[in-house]
Amino acid sequence: MGSMFRSEEVALVQLFLPTAAAYTCVSQLGELGLVEFRDLNASVSAFQRRFVMDVRRCEELEKTFTFLQEEVWRAGLALSPPEGALPAPPPRDLLRIQEETDRLAQELRDVRGNQQTLRAQLHQLQLHEAVLGQGHCPPLVATDTDRSSERTPLLQDPRGPHQDLRVNFVAGAVEPHKAAALERLLWRACRGFLIASFRETEQPLQDPVTGEPATWMTFLISYWGEQIGQKILKITNCFHCHVFPFEEQEEARHAALQQLQQQSHELLEVLGETERFLSQVLGRVQRLLPPWQVQIHKMKAVYLALNQCSVSATHKCLIAEAWCAARDLPTLQQALQDSSSEAGVSAVVHRIPCRDMPPTLVRTNRFTASFQGIVDAYGVGRYQEVNPAPYTIVTFPFLFAVMFGDVGHGLLMFLFALAMVLAENRPAVKTAQNEIWRTFFGGRYLLLLMGLFSVYTGFIYNECFSRATVIFRSGWNVSAMVDQSGWSDEFLAQHPLLTLDPNVSGVFRGPYPFGIDPVWSLAVNHLSFLNSFKMKMSVILGVTHMAFGVVLGVFNHLHFRQPYRLLLETLPELVFLLGLFGYLVFLVFYKWLCYTSASAASAPSILIHFINMFLFSRSPTNRPLFTGQEMVQSALVVLALAMVPVLLLGTPLFLFRQHRRRSRKRPTGRQLDEDQTGLLDASNPSEAAWGSDEEKAGCPGPEEEAEFVPSEVVMHQAIHTIEFCLGCISNTASYLRLWALSLAHAQLSEVLWAMVMRTGLRMGNKIGVMAVVLVPIFAAFAVLTVAILLVMEGLSAFLHALRLHWVEFQNKFYSGTGYKLSPFSFAVEE
């Protein structure tokens, strides 16, 4: 848990990898996932790097893999993920895998090609069969009988004797969506010197390429004249029609048909044989492909990582730079030694200083991951900045529960989360692909705590599905009231509403032990009582939460060695926040403690007091809470306002002074620096070799620290001051959403109960009627409860809790400008 407080120490290390062992070293690092490589060759374009050839070979292989994979999928088979640990193969294995893959791919291509041609032939045969068997009756007869009366004379006249007129046929098949266009084009191009009949095939044929069944249109065109025939052929060609010979005699057609059927039978058998062989090859692919894919993927990753290394001057080793958690350095050393021991020369790690901001690394477990996720969604923390996640673990579910407080709803949520937590190791749950489910599953521990806290606040609000529960005896005694006030029966009959007066002795016996007294759920002023309570509670929670945020800033300032900011920022901020709003909280508590029901009638209004505090005035009707109140208030306001200029100018002036002092000292300092760098250079000859690239990689050597620009500092601080001071007011108001949402939730569940359940319970008095009616009523109640109150309200409360953390809490101390350490790792992201 200690590591959660701030991100871990991350060091920039230099790895000297002997050329012979570099590959094994990096692949081992990939298995461990410890380090994030920095690109030392940023200036070199992708295709000029050292291991480009190897990467390219891997890519070639992957291309073949894709081909194999697609073939397997097309056959409707699945590839199972590989089992067991598969390390990156040694480079010499690449050749073997490549050969085998190529052989397999070639085999598959051959078989597939055979199958394609066979299928195409079969398709052709079947189409021909369909054309012949369709029984396009010889159209001449039909036209003669049908149309002789109107058309024939017109056609015949210009063409002379009837005997010369020879009718020719073109028969074929075309895809159905082209049929209409073909028909129209034929008609237009040939001016009607033809008769075409189109018909759909009776049964769908298998498409040779995709293997899907599709119906085709067969057609039979009869035409007169040679030229038209040429045209028709051209047109049918351009529509990719299959044209078949068409015998004019019925008997010849039958003979052809029978021959075709026989041919296709034979072809089918051959095709079956081919397909059997194909499935054998595919089975082999299925077995071999997945491990290869993983291995080659790893290999490519290793080469890509190696491409980021630079070569030492002597070409004996590769130099890599990487970020690594300081805690993992011994592991890293050990791993490198182990994997380079074969090569004789061992790989070396050493830390090098760097002025870049290192990446942020916060280790999480499955419990803290979702909370860290909430923080990271806002922004990954700056390196070693205070991490709000550990506090979020408590405050987030709590603020959520304040809005969601209901024992019943909380319990349901808790049980749902508990079920997920208990089932988390089941593979079916883990591998579920549903995105919504994965979201819920990822936040199961968050949900668990949210449910638990909601049960707790539910008890405080004393609400379970909007009904009050009576666990302890109520603090109010009605019979005492009746006894003492002497209400007559008549009076009771006339007044449906009666007042319980706590000042009458015996009526109010003392506060309820835990939460809200259940008697309030019967009262008509239930809501105004709860409102006052919840509103004050929201302000108290809000001010505490924000003050806590400001205090967390202290740890940042201490850690980054900026003690002046304690005095010039944190202190004024705290005074401003606590002087104004802390005082408000104090007033609330003071009034709660010092005013009893006896003095309730004359109790002053805190609101008026608070307004008057800023106006430096007093209202005669509002009694002071305590003596000297005005003095204290004026002092507080003056103090708080006095903090604004301190906050605004303190840090810039301090920095400016510091800068002036430093620039006076500079000449001596610089000399010293130069001496040191000179020594460093001399002691490390290899540095010179990669020095130029290293600088481009974004790690400037010991240079002057960032230029001090007064206007920028002032601007930054001014923005911060305005944001903080205005933020204090608006953020405090923002916490009132706790009240608003909890009110909304309570009222919605109340309405649901009153409109659904209560109506249902009133419907029948007899047991039988009741039982029948209550089943659908309860079903409706349950569904609405889950859909509206749990899911919808839950989401909205979640959203508001999120906002309160991101905006109101984290902006007090968290900058979130870092970037995550993303180690080079083969592990699959979960």
Add this chain to the structure above:
Amino acid sequence: MLEGAELYFNVDHGYLEGLVRGCKAGLLTERDYVNLVQCETLEDLKIHLQTTDYGNFLANQTNPLTVSKIDTEMRKKLCSEFEYFRNHSLEPLSTFFTYMTCSYMIDNVILLMNGALQKKSVKEILVKCHPLGRFTEMEAVNIAETPSDLFNAVLIETPLAPFFQDCMSENILDELNIELLRNKLYKSYLEAFYKFCKNHGDVTAEIMCPILEFEADRRAFIITLNSFGTELSKEERETLFPTCGKLHPEGLRLLAQAEDFEQMKRVAEHYGVYKPLFEAVGDGSGGKTLEDVFYEHEVQMNVLAFNRQFHYGVFYAYTKLKEQEMRNIVWIAECISQRHRTKINNYIPIL
């Protein structure tokens, strides 16, 4: 169309506009070109293109890689993008898209007819056709012998039909006639497109009209340039000029009379837009050709089209820019594959 496209443009076309702007951001930058020019082989080119928005578009190509493969794949990619836009468009944007494809359709028809004339097989030519201008009846083009045949039989159902009104004739289609046909078709196409944009009004008209005007004038110049020393008569030449450009009517009349490049240049000098372009043209040995200068100007106009919002011009501009980019890549690839590196920098940068 009502004024104030801002109010409702996004209802129908907002998604596509966003998409096309995103695509435009994926065009190759100056840096990419610098890297491309450094490539030693086409494989290097491929690796570099992989790091850009082209991604793995060449991944499934078998070796060896050739320029024409790259070109085909790039065209396919553009085509799939365009098809996506077109399939998701609503009226009147879809009409606009139809207009855009018409120019490619004209080119394809002419290409096929020329091929038929030279007795090449249809398949051979089909490969060369631009995929954006494909249509079903395209392959049947070679059955026609006269323009009216062509119109009546083949093209009557395509969007090209209305452009045919001016070119109906019973002439046999020979090479010259086909070229005339192309220019006449293009003329009516440009004029119709111009009219469409003008009628649409709003920002679309403000952006598209200048682009189309320029396109029309460019055609006029190119026609003039190409007709020097041919049997084309001056009257005929004038009928080929699209009349929707800035040159209309005075400039076109003068252009029709021009007899050599110098005279053409003198005509252009009357127009502020074209004067600097003609001045930028180098003479013979070095410098840019007129075509390049026109391309550069076109690129500039198309890039500027992206400065306005709520109009259809971005789609046109994007397609044209992408085409220019493809021409650039092909140019660079050709230079690499032919080891002819001296002119490799003659691509037209897209700003």
